[in-house]
Structure formats: structure tokens, C-alpha cells
Amino acid sequence: MPPTSRTPDADAPEVLSAPLVVEFPFTRSLGPVQSAFLTGLRERVVLGVRTGDGRVLVPPVEYDPATAEEIRDLVEVGTTGTVTTWSWNPAPRPHQPLDTPFAWVLVRFDGADTALLHALDAPGPDAVRTGMRVRVRWAAERTGAITDIACFEPYEGDGRGDATPHDGEFTDPVTGITAPARLDYTYSPGRAQSRYLAALAGHRTVGERCPSCRKVYVPPRGACPTCGVATRDQVEVGPRGTVTTFCIVNIKAKNLDIDVPYVYAHIALDGADLALHARIGGIPYDEVRMGLRVEPVWRGDGRYPDHYRPTGEPDADYDSYKELV
Amino acid sequence: MSATPGPAAERREVAVVAFAQSDHARDTAEVSEAELLLPVLQDALGQAGLRAGEIDFTCSGSSDYLAGRAFSFTMALDSVGAWPPIAESHVETDGAWALYEAWVKLLTGTAETALVYAYGKSSSGAVRDVLTRQLDPYYLAPLWPDSVSLAALQAQALIDAGDTDEAALAGIAARARADAAANPHARHSGPVPPGEYVVRPLRTADCPPVTDGAAAVVLAAGDTARRLCDRPAWIRGMDHRVEAHALGVRDLTDSPSTRLAAERAGAFEQPVDSAELHAPFTAQEVVLRKALRLDDRVRINPSGGALAANPMMATGLIRIGEAAQAVRRGASRRALAHATSGPCLQQNLVAVLEGEPR
Numbered sequence: 001m002p003p004t005s006r007t008p009d010a011d012a013p014e015v016l017s018a019p020l021v022v023e024f025p026f027t028r029s030l031g032p033v034q035s036a037f038l039t040g041l042r043e044r045v046v047l048g049v050r051t052g053d054g055r056v057l058v059p060p061v062e063y064d065p066a067t068a069e070e071i072r073d074l075v076e077v078g079t080t081g082t083v084t085t086w087s088w089n090p091a092p093r094p095h096q097p098l099d100t101p102f103a104w105v106l107v108r109f110d111g112a113d114t115a116l117l118h119a120l121d122a123p124g125p126d127a128v129r130t131g132m133r134v135r136v137r138w139a140a141e142r143t144g145a146i147t148d149i150a151c152f153e154p155y156e157g158d159g160r161g162d163a164t165p166h167d168g169e170f171t172d173p174v175t176g177i178t179a180p181a182r183l184d185y186t187y188s189p190g191r192a193q194s195r196y197l198a199a200l201a202g203h204r205t206v207g208e209r210c211p212s213c214r215k216v217y218v219p220p221r222g223a224c225p226t227c228g229v230a231t232r233d234q235v236e237v238g239p240r241g242t243v244t245t246f247c248i249v250n251i252k253a254k255n256l257d258i259d260v261p262y263v264y265a266h267i268a269l270d271g272a273d274l275a276l277h278a279r280i281g282g283i284p285y286d287e288v289r290m291g292l293r294v295e296p297v298w299r300g301d302g303r304y305p306d307h308y309r310p311t312g313e314p315d316a317d318y319d320s321y322k323e324l325v
Numbered sequence: 326m327s328a329t330p331g332p333a334a335e336r337r338e339v340a341v342v343a344f345a346q347s348d349h350a351r352d353t354a355e356v357s358e359a360e361l362l363l364p365v366l367q368d369a370l371g372q373a374g375l376r377a378g379e380i381d382f383t384c385s386g387s388s389d390y391l392a393g394r395a396f397s398f399t400m401a402l403d404s405v406g407a408w409p410p411i412a413e414s415h416v417e418t419d420g421a422w423a424l425y426e427a428w429v430k431l432l433t434g435t436a437e438t439a440l441v442y443a444y445g446k447s448s449s450g451a452v453r454d455v456l457t458r459q460l461d462p463y464y465l466a467p468l469w470p471d472s473v474s475l476a477a478l479q480a481q482a483l484i485d486a487g488d489t490d491e492a493a494l495a496g497i498a499a500r501a502r503a504d505a506a507a508n509p510h511a512r513h514s515g516p517v518p519p520g521e522y523v524v525r526p527l528r529t530a531d532c533p534p535v536t537d538g539a540a541a542v543v544l545a546a547g548d549t550a551r552r553l554c555d556r557p558a559w560i561r562g563m564d565h566r567v568e569a570h571a572l573g574v575r576d577l578t579d580s581p582s583t584r585l586a587a588e589r590a591g592a593f594e595q596p597v598d599s600a601e602l603h604a605p606f607t608a609q610e611v612v613l614r615k616a617l618r619l620d621d622r623v624r625i626n627p628s629g630g631a632l633a634a635n636p637m638m639a640t641g642l643i644r645i646g647e648a649a650q651a652v653r654r655g656a657s658r659r660a661l662a663h664a665t666s667g668p669c670l671q672q673n674l675v676a677v678l679e680g681e682p683r
Binding site for chain 2: 015017020022026028030034038057058059061065066084085086087088089090093094095096097104106108114115116117118119125130145146147177179181183184185186187188189190191192193221222223224225226227228229230
């Protein structure tokens with residue numbers, strides 16, 4: 001998606017922003033207690049764990065939250081329970097258990113001493129109260145996850161009595177879960193980088209000068225990292241520059257349409273006091289060298305240079321760029 | 326074993342000598358984190374008459390999940406002046422915990438001054454959803470229970486226990502916003518209607534405003550503190566404690582971790598006259614007042630607190646800064662500052678500040 005812009009102040013006529021999606025499908029392994037609990041849910045059995053002082057924790061954990069003692073004494077509790085507190089969620093958010101208004105509830109299962117968080121499907125807040133009886137509504141498809149409980153539903157009736165011992169053994173136990181997560185952000189690079197990107201879209205490279213040490217930073221980030229003061233004065237640099245150092249890339253990156261090997265280099269643009277990095281093209285990879293003079297190559301309506309290529313000038317003296325290596 | 330390094334009598338004296346914060350806003354898309362932070366750091370350093378590079382130790386608090394970018398704090402370091410290399414550390418939580426780390430560093434005698442800062446741009450993402458990612462990944466995170474929903478469970482537990490009711494919560498919300506009228510940095514001030522239920526029993530006014538902002542504190546030890554400012558706010562004690570993560574094993578109407586931290590910080594040795602409590606939701610103030618034994622004689626959140634401005638990761642540090650300012654202004658003789666992190670007040674930090682003479 002292309003970046004959007006807006007105009008918050010005169011000093012930065014165009015501040016950029018763009019969607020930023022962070023997705024991470026974590027794969028997590030389960031310990032013996034969590035494995036038994038989540039496998040149990042798949043089999044419509046609710047397990048807890050007994051602590052050294054005889055309390056039954058549901059959902060079960062592997063270490064006593066009070067004493068840190070390792071606990072492995074599994075028990076089976078009822079699939080019915082009592083609401084210990086609740087809140088009414090009139091506007092469910094993405095990924096939550098129900099997509100119609102529901103109550104969040106902490107439920108103490110019959111036979112347990114602690115409570116589990118989940119959703120309660122109820123017609124409205126007037127139908128929910130602390131102390132009400134509920135039972136599990138199982139998901140149609142169960143995989144060994146907390147979402148195997150689709151939600152709770154109101155239940156008028158008795159539950160089972162005390163927790164009973166359980167060996168935690170099931171065929172084909174679940175040993176891990178995948179926990180996909182996606183978060184949507186709007187990224188804003190701020191004033192200095194917006195100015196830089198706006199100029200770059202016009203094929204100009206504009207850095208910013210530190211008022212204290214006079215260094216010109218490219219790309220600018222709004223502050224001089226040495227002096228800790230704002231950079232304000234814009235300075236056009238380049239377009240030509242010098243390769244200060246480089247590496248040869250031999251492994252093809254995913255979704256990147258560039259043949260390997262290719263060269264990625266640090267380039268000190270003329271007038272800049274900080275090297276930026278870019279790909280070098282238009283020259284065999286094994287002929288790229290420190291001091292090589294290069295210039296940007298623009299493609300189509302690209303907002304930044306596609307790569308840099310040799311200018312044909314003589315190489316720069318090492319002394320002219322050694323501070324930037 | 327003492328919770329704080331050494332008994333108070335032998336301990337080095339450490340004080341807050343400067344505090345600055347941004348004008349908190351709903352959205353600061355026009356500035357990067359470094360640009361948001363820079364004027365705040367300059368303000369705090371300027372108050373202490375120091376320049377970047379003259380600070381012995383720098384410590385910050387922020388969260389990559391708010392920014393949506395890994396190691397986002399490294400970019401913010403641009404605003405500190407981190408070259409030549411500085412002694413620096415970072416905590417991935419509220420800046421109050423960064424201040425704790427800096428305080429310990431000063432107590433060890435290896436630094437005379439410290440710069441502590443924190444920032445958060447909650448506007449970058451949907452903060453209610455982002456905060457679900459701090460939860461237990463096996464039993465909680467797959468359900469995506471948002472921060473308001475969890476706080477509402479706590480509020481209902483308090484109502485059921487007879488500790489509060491919706492009218493009392495509305496009173497807390499109104500007092501906070503009325504007090505915030507005198508706070509030029511606040512995002513919400515003046516009368517705010519109770520609003521609709523966000524998640525019942527919490528209404529709009531019971532919830533903190535989504536806020537972008539930053540804050541910075543300068544700490545100094547002993548005579549350095551006296552040299553850098555007229556009236557240092559001495560940190561008499563500080564401690565932080567955590568309790569179980571699972572909500573179903575905790576008594577949500579109480580905060581034993583807050584009480585223990587306060588005890589270890591010496592908060593109960595003499596009465597305090599003001600308190601800055603990090604209670605993003607009205608009902609949490611009820612829990613904290615109970616845990617900290619604060620009666621009606623104690624002025625609670627004269628700044629308006631987190632209900633007036635809630636720049637995540639800076640809100641707790643701001644509580645310490647506001648308490649220190651009250652002491653430095655002479656408005657408070659002995660002030661308590663509290664910071665929290667995690668769902669339903671899971672982790673809590675308490676500091677006690679006083680002016681001179683003791």
C-alpha cells in the first residue's frame with residue numbers, strides 16, 4: 001500500500017505514514033501439566049493440579065504460584081462451575097471468543113479453588129451475575145488449545161463434587177501449540193525522515209546538519225546522536241558518493257528479485273558525514289572495491305534509488321573517506 | 326534480608342533534581358520517537374544545568390510492542406547523544422523501573438548522576454489489542470482479552486465485594502479530570518461525562534485516554550544533588566513487587582504486592598500527605614488506596630493521574646516525577662509515588678520522597 005501523508009505543521013509540509021503489519025506465528029512447546037490440560041480439553045475433560053497444601057488450580061500450572069514448588073498431581077474437575085467475577089463486552093474485538101456481545105468471566109470449576117478466564121454467551125448483562133452457574137460449551141473442532149472451550153453458557157443444575165485423581169494420560173497427547181498473532185500499526189517516521197523521503201521521491205538526497213558538531217546526517221533522524229540536539233538545517237548531498245566498505249551477498253533473500261551474488265555497500269555521499277547503504281550494480285561483483293565512485297540509478301517512478309553504479313571517475317583516496325569507514 | 330541495598334541509615338542519599346514531560350496528545354504522528362523525546366530530555370537536562378555527555382548513567386523504559394518494531398529503543402538513543410559511548414541500560418516496561426535501576430546504580434556509588442526517560446506512542450497501534458500480547462500465551466493470549474475487559478473484571482469484583490460502586494467510580498473520574506485542569510501537560514481535563522459502557526462496569530470516563538508522550542527525570546546523589554538544584558526531592562525508599570500473572574489465582578480486590586513494596590519502601594513508617602498513584606482505571610485507585618492505607622487526608626493524584634494522560638511506559642515514571650515536583654515546590658512534605666505494570670495491577674513499585682530538612 002502506498003504511504004499516505006498529511007500536513008500537521010508548516011515546518012514539515014508532508015508527514016508520511018504507512019501501514020505496518022507485524023505477524024508472528026509462535027510455536028510453543030508444552031510442559032507435562034499444560035500438555036495434559038490442553039489434551040484433556042480436546043477430549044472434553046477438564047484437569048487441574050493439586051498444590052502441596054491441597055488447593056486445586058484450574059487452569060493448572062507447573063509450579064505453585066505461592067511456593068514455586070514443582071507440582072504434578074493432576075486431578076479431574078467438573079465441566080460446570082461458578083462465575084467469580086464478570087464484565088460485559090458490548091463490542092467484541094478481533095480474535096475474541098465470540099463475535100456477538102458477551103461477558104468475560106472468571107469461572108471456578110466445580111472441584112477447583114482458582115478460576116479460569118473465558119467468555120460467557122448470555123443474552124445480555126442482566127442475565128449475568130457473580131455466583132451464577134455455568135457450564136462449558138465445547139468447540140466443534142478441538143485441537144488441544146484453550147479455544148477448545150468455545151465459551152461458557154448458563155447452566156441450572158448441580159455440578160460434580162470434589163476433584164478426583166487423574167493420571168493425565170491420553171492417546172496422542174498435544175505437545176505444542178502454535179499461537180498466531182497479528183497486530184496492525186500505522187508507522188510514522190516523523191519530521192526529519194518524512195522530509196528525507198519526500199526529497200528522495202524527487203530524486204534529491206537531503207541530509208540534516210547538527211548545529212553543534214556541524215556533521216551532516218544522511219538519512220537524518222531528527223537528532224545528532226553525538227550531541228543529543230535536534231538537527232534542523234537541510235543540506236542536499238550527493239548525488240555521487242564513494243564506497244567506504246561492502247560485502248558480497250551470496251544467499252538469495254525471500255521475495256527479492258535480484259540474482260546473487262551481488263554487492264551491498266556503505267556509500268558516503270559527497271557532503272555527507274554518515275554513510276548510507278545500498279546495492280551496487282552495473283559492475284561485476286568481484287570488481288567492487290573501497291573508494292569506488294558511484295551514483296544512484298532511478299527506475300520508473302521509484303521513490304528511492306534502485307541501486308548505485310560506478311561513475312567512471314578515478315577511485316577516491318582512502319584519506320578522503322577513512323573517517324566514514 | 327533487606328529489600329533495598331543496605332539499611333536507610335547507611336545508604337547514600339539520592340534525589341530527583343529535575344523532571345520534564347511532553348504535552349501529551351492523542352496522536353503524535355508528526356514526530357518520531359527521538360523527535361518526541363528530544364525536547365523533553367533537553368528540558369530535564371537544562372533544569373539540572375547539565376549537557377548530554379555529562380550524565381554518568383542513562384536508563385530508559387519503552388516497549389517494542391507499542392512501537393511495532395524490534396529494538397525500537399535503539400533509535401530513540403539518537404536523542405540522548407550516545408557517542409562517545411555512554412553507560413546505558415533499558416527496561417522493556419514502564420520507565421519507573423528504569424528509575425529503580427538508576428537509583429540502585431547511584432546507591433552503589435558508581436555514578437553521581439543519572440538520566441531516566443520513558444516514552445510511548447500508543448497511537449501507532451490498537452493499544453487494547455497490543456496489550457493482550459503481554460499475557461500468558463497458553464491460556465490467555467489466544468482469547469485476546471483486551472486491557473479494558475480485564476480491568477472491568479477487577480472493577481466488578483470490587484463492586485461485588487462492596488468496596489465501591491459505579492457512582493463512586495464516577496466521582497474518582499471527575500476528581501481526576503478536575504485536578505488535571507491545573508496540569509498543562511494533561512490530555513483530558515475539566516468535566517468529562519461518564520459516557521457509555523466500554524466494558525461494563527467501566528464507562529468511558531473510567532478509562533484512561535489513549536495517549537502519546539514522553540517524560541524524563543534526572544537523579545543525583547548527595548551533595549551533587551544539592552549543587553544541581555535548590556530543593557532536591559530525596560528518595561527515602563523504593564521497592565517493587567510482583568504477584569501471580571493468572572487473574573484467577575489472585576484476589577483482584579486487593580494488591581498485596583503494592584502493600585509489600587510500600588512496606589519495604591518505608592511508606593508506613595510515617596504518614597504521607599500526597600500520593601501519585603498509577604491507576605489507569607478508576608477502580609484500581611480503590612484497590613491501591615486500600616493496599617496503601619491512604620485515608621481522606623492524603624491528596625491523591627493532584628496531577629490528574631493516568632486518567633488525565635496515559636502515555637504508556639511513561640505514565641509510572643511521571644507519577645514519580647509529579648510527586649518529586651510536589652515536594653520540590655513545597656506542596657508536599659512527604660509524597661508517595663506508585664507505578665504499575667501488567668494486567669490488573671500485577672506488578673507494583675512504590676517510592677517515598679521528601680524534601681529537606683528531614
